[in-house]
Amino acid sequence: MFKDEIATFRRLGFRHVLTQALNFAMVLSTALMMWKGLSVLCNTESPVVVVLSESMEPAIQRGDLLFLTMPRHAPLKHGDITVYKIPGTPIPIVHRVIETHDERNSTEQWILTKGDNNQHHDVALYNGMQYLKRSHIVGKVQGYVPYVGYGTILLNDYPKLKYALLAVLGGGILLQRE
Structure with missing residues (x-):
């Protein structure tokens, strides 16, 4: 069978x-x-992200696909679910805003977050900072689709599966006869 494909x-x-x-x-x-x-x-x-941990359960489950936007001028408020990324860390984190502080005479906003399933706030994750800046926020969650992200989780957990999938897709496109 493979020999016939090569001949073709x-x-x-x-x-x-x-x-x-x-x-x-x-x-x-x-x-x-x-x-x-x-x-x-x-x-x-990053308008679409996949939840990789259980830190936001029961509101958001591992494997859920989140849709993000970043409000241009509206400040974040208590209860908003955000995705933030600390410089030097590879993976963004999805957690809820539990405290905000607006700086006077400035547009800067200081934010404290916590995972719904965690006991303590996220200061330990902030690499020495006491609060996040607005510039650390990737986006605010606007909606989600449950379980759709498990394919991404599998591809990240098993890198050989990713390469196999790319090889099959690439080979299928190259060998397709149209």
């Missing part, structure tokens, strides 16, 4: 392979443009 691949020639490679590049660039367009529309670098 050789018979189609360079032009067909180039066309399929360009189709593959077009699919990737379209996905990237859609992501960037959504980022601009939602005013956040």
